[in-house]
Amino acid sequence: MPKPPSRRLDRIDLLRAAAMLWMTAFHFGFDLDHFGFIVQDFHEDPFWTWQRSAIVSLFLFIAGLSQAVAFHQGPGWARFWKRWAQVAGGALLVSFGSWLMFPDTFIYFGILHGVAVMLVLVRLTAGWGAWLWPLGALAISMKWVAPLVIGALPSLAFLNQPGFNALGFISQLPITEDYAPVLPWLGVMWWGVAAGRWALLNRPDWLGAGDPPSSGMKKGLVVLGRWSLTYYLVHQPVMIGLLAAFVWWRG
Template identity: 55%
Template sequence: MAGTGPRFDRLDALRGAAIVWMVLFHLCFDLNTFGLLQPRQNFYVDPFWTWQRTCIVSLFLFCAGLGQAAALHAGQGWPRFWRRWAQVLGCAVLVSIGSAWMFPRSWISFGVLHGIVVMLVLVRLAAPLRGWLWPLGALVLLLPHLVQHAVFDSRWTNWVGLVTRKPVTEDFVPVLPWLGVMLWGLAAGQWLLERRPALLQGAVPAAAQPLALLGRWSLSVYMLHQPVFIGTLMAWQALRG
């Protein structure tokens, strides 16, 4: 956002809540991976975990859409957008490298950061559609349920989302249908900033200030929490012999 623009504390706090939920989810996943969560869980099949994952990703992408509405409202130009976009792209590459080391058979080729890299550009270009964003988002959400083809099942094409089967990977956030969630976040942000700006710009209670701080550093927390968790658990296992 423009340096002179308003601070969107409530949006930051909402993003911070998503960060906390994600960190707790990943902590449980790591404990399970290292055999420290009993009874052992199946994070890939059990609805208790799969639905949480869906909700966490949805909240992140919705916040990303809200964030784009706020950035445009604050006058963010393309140069500043591309600088932030390049940071996300670099982090997405690091996620792929790290996951290939940790999970060589199911490494992440198009996870949530990869999806955000593509979707940020599409959402930015779609912003002038304004009221049409709601039906467009609905269409994007429905399209993968209506159209699938085997040509989209490879690692080089599954990022589109029209797959006939989910790929073997630790994280998969294709453009379709997830772009629809970000479009709805953008549409909601535009509507709120025109009619109820205080809902995004208003101050948060003192108890929620830590969440707002986390929300401002969401990308850093996203990139650092897993190396810290995994490194700590590997050290713990080594000490136990």
């Protein structure tokens, strides 16, 4: 398999930027509901729950694509652990910030926590090739299999408890502001890796391997996609702060 250039591929960053903008719109709706500007059920209304699932799926699939490229370019474990430490540190910040705002339902295993665990698993299995497709399907199927198994074997109900439920083999969703366990989401990231490996071998142009450097508005979106972690950590505090200031100003 030919090696792609040792640089980021703009099309992946563009796709990530699109996911980030979608996420921002979703979170802005959540914040409007929190401050009473609108009344929506973000926990039960399919309009919101399906969007949340789609956004998380898109992010994790893109993360899988990125890991496929990184594995193919062979940047080494040092660079991987540096990025992993940033994600894990971000997860701790999310837990602390959510605890300050939602002490009873703070985020103890949200999307960044899940990504930190899944990145290690994906890195260790990135070379498994086409096996990642059925393994991904198996992981995703646990969303429906787990409740059946726990229902038949009540002794496994402890897997619903915090800590154990990080695995995701559960029959009851926890009450928390965000929850992204290893199962079924590892399956989505595995599919991203499998798709990325296939594209690098058969259609590298789909990932933008031969594209010239971006310019103009496209370049701005590429930059946004490259700073996804920083943006993820900052965008909610900024929006919440602005809405809180508006509520205070309005009196």
